[in-house]
Amino acid sequence: MTRYPGQKHYLVAVDCIIFGFDGEHLKLLLIKRDFEPEKGKWSLMGGFVQPDESSEEAAKRILFQLTGLEGVYLEQLETFGRPDRDPVERTLSIAYFALIDIHQYEKQISGKYHAGWYPIDKYPKLIFDHSAMVELARKRLRYKASLHPILFELLPEKFTMPQLLNMYEDVYDAAFDKRNFSRKILSTDLLMKQKDKDKSASKKGAFYYKLNKRKYTANFHAFLKFIPNPDHLI
Amino acid sequence: MTRYPGQKHYLVAVDCIIFGFDGEHLKLLLIKRDFEPEKGKWSLMGGFVQPDESSEEAAKRILFQLTGLEGVYLEQLETFGRPDRDPVERTLSIAYFALIDIHQYEKQISGKYHAGWYPIDKYPKLIFDHSAMVELARKRLRYKASLHPILFELLPEKFTMPQLLNMYEDVYDAAFDKRNFSRKILSTDLLMKQKDKDKSASKKGAFYYKLNKRKYTANFHAFLKFIPNPDHLI
DNA sequence: GAAAATAATTGTACATTTGACACTACAAAA
DNA sequence: TTTTGTAGTGTCAAATGTACAATTATTTTC
Numbered sequence: 031m032t033r034y035p036g037q038k039h040y041l042v043a044v045d046c047i048i049f050g051f052d053g054e055h056l057k058l059l060l061i062k063r064d065f066e067p068e069k070g071k072w073s074l075m076g077g078f079v080q081p082d083e084s085s086e087e088a089a090k091r092i093l094f095q096l097t098g099l100e101g102v103y104l105e106q107l108e109t110f111g112r113p114d115r116d117p118v119e120r121t122l123s124i125a126y127f128a129l130i131d132i133h134q135y136e137k138q139i140s141g142k143y144h145a146g147w148y149p150i151d152k153y154p155k156l157i158f159d160h161s162a163m164v165e166l167a168r169k170r171l172r173y174k175a176s177l178h179p180i181l182f183e184l185l186p187e188k189f190t191m192p193q194l195l196n197m198y199e200d201v202y203d204a205a206f207d208k209r210n211f212s213r214k215i216l217s218t219d220l221l222m223k224q225k226d227k228d229k230s231a232s233k234k235g236a237f238y239y240k241l242n243k244r245k246y247t248a249n250f251h252a253f254l255k256f257i258p259n260p261d262h263l264i
Numbered sequence: 265m266t267r268y269p270g271q272k273h274y275l276v277a278v279d280c281i282i283f284g285f286d287g288e289h290l291k292l293l294l295i296k297r298d299f300e301p302e303k304g305k306w307s308l309m310g311g312f313v314q315p316d317e318s319s320e321e322a323a324k325r326i327l328f329q330l331t332g333l334e335g336v337y338l339e340q341l342e343t344f345g346r347p348d349r350d351p352v353e354r355t356l357s358i359a360y361f362a363l364i365d366i367h368q369y370e371k372q373i374s375g376k377y378h379a380g381w382y383p384i385d386k387y388p389k390l391i392f393d394h395s396a397m398v399e400l401a402r403k404r405l406r407y408k409a410s411l412h413p414i415l416f417e418l419l420p421e422k423f424t425m426p427q428l429l430n431m432y433e434d435v436y437d438a439a440f441d442k443r444n445f446s447r448k449i450l451s452t453d454l455l456m457k458q459k460d461k462d463k464s465a466s467k468k469g470a471f472y473y474k475l476n477k478r479k480y481t482a483n484f485h486a487f488l489k490f491i492p493n494p495d496h497l498i
Numbered sequence: 499g500a501a502a503a504t505a506a507t508t509g510t511a512c513a514t515t516t517g518a519c520a521c522t523a524c525a526a527a528a
Numbered sequence: 529t530t531t532t533g534t535a536g537t538g539t540c541a542a543a544t545g546t547a548c549a550a551t552t553a554t555t556t557t558c
Binding site for chain 3: 207209210214229232233234235
């Protein structure tokens with residue numbers, strides 16, 4: 031039988047950067063690590079890749095463990111492989127980032143991990159190189175979202191134009207002209223205007239929109255040049 | 265001492281998708297695998313991550329082994345982690361792609377690996393999931409190159425406008441209007457016109473250009489919206 | 499020195515996209 | 529019915545992108 035003699039074996043983990051949007055701010059889902067080392071410290075949700083699963087399956091499993099959600103937007107970010115990143119023994123971590131509808135998450139019960147949502151620009155110190163993962167994920171989110179309509183993944187099924195604007199403004203930490211913004215958004219033809227309104231935020235109420243899933247899938251790659259000043263991408 | 269009990273360990277490899285441009289076509293550097301399994305079959309250049317090195321260092325080492333080149337453009341592509349991707353035992357592979365000046369490579373001697381350059385759309389069957397890696401790298405290259413001036417990494421220090429046009433046309437498998445092309449390229453202010461000409465391709469000769477490295481570094485992220493019709497990115 | 503071949507420049511008309519900007523519409527509450 | 533707070537539009541000028549052609553420049557070769 032063939033072998034690869036003399037090669038070292040390592041642990042391989044998956045860590046998930048989970049983004050949510052609460053209507054005000056872009057947030058990050060963190061947990062309190064429940065094993066040593068660094069037990070009790072804030073951390074990304076992660077776990078080891080099991081023998082029978084791919085790394086993507088591992089990420090989905092871990093995401094489901096924490097949030098109870100399936101079928102969410104998930105993308106491989108990058109593999110972190112510095113030899114000393116885990117003090118216990120060499121562990122490479124494949125980082126994934128996920129975009130979830132925070133309100134769906136809230137329906138789930140998961141006290142087990144003592145999870146908490148933190149604003150993306152004000153989260154606690156994290157273990158190991160998890161902060162580097164978060165910062166990279168944040169850049170990638172901006173990059174990707176300036177080219178593709180992925181931010182819709184953060185919203186509930188029905189959302190309003192002001193909510194959408196808020197979200198983009200928070201993600202890019204910039205102000206957009208609401209007239210130009212809505213013109214651009216609507217020109218993509220990705221949204222379907224609903225008959226009912228959200229009146230929780232104003233007297234007049236704002237019309238709900240739904241995403242046209244078919245067109246979303248079909249035009250995912252044709253959303254380019256969406257954000258006015260793409261210096262955010264750096 | 266803290267441990268992670270009961271977790272499986274795996275081999276971790278690095279595979280390099282090495283792109284070159286010979287003045288005519290975008291090419292891929294492949295080797296003949298010199299160990300079992302699949303010995304003698306075509307493969308990407310790869311190797312196992314050693315205990316003292318990060319995955320990026322491993323990729324650089326492997327690149328150097330094959331090409332003798334250092335300081336080349338190198339970017340992590342994605343980690344391939346299907347449980348059965350290597351028939352011998354579970355091995356995760358972190359794929360990197362590199363852009364090199366093919367002429368610099370040719371100066372190196374490296375008969376050891378029986379390496380060969382193949383056109384990107386006509387390369388032999390590769391072992392394992394290496395073909396999937398190549399196809400992903402190709403997509404990524406187009407994507408990235410439509411937003412950032414990375415294709416200059418494929419050219420020698422001095423190059424001409426027709427060469428540049430050739431390269432873009434081959435990478436995107438599309439024809440570009442040379443007038444609009446050169447206008448756009450020059451408007452980026454990334455090129456420095458030289459006094460001498462390349463007369464190998466025509467009687468009149470074409471002026472050489474050099475990349476302004478300072479501006480290249482400074483404006484790397486501001487090259488956006490370069491390619492006319494970004495449907496190639498899919 | 500004329501012909502041939504390609505490089506390089508300049509132009510231009512048109513459609514499209516962008517960005518700056520200010521007012522009206524609506525519905526509830528007072 | 530007036531007030532209040534937010535939602536929702538319209539216009540214009542400038543910049544950009546694109547599809548075209550014609551001309552000039554340079555050098556080798558015939």
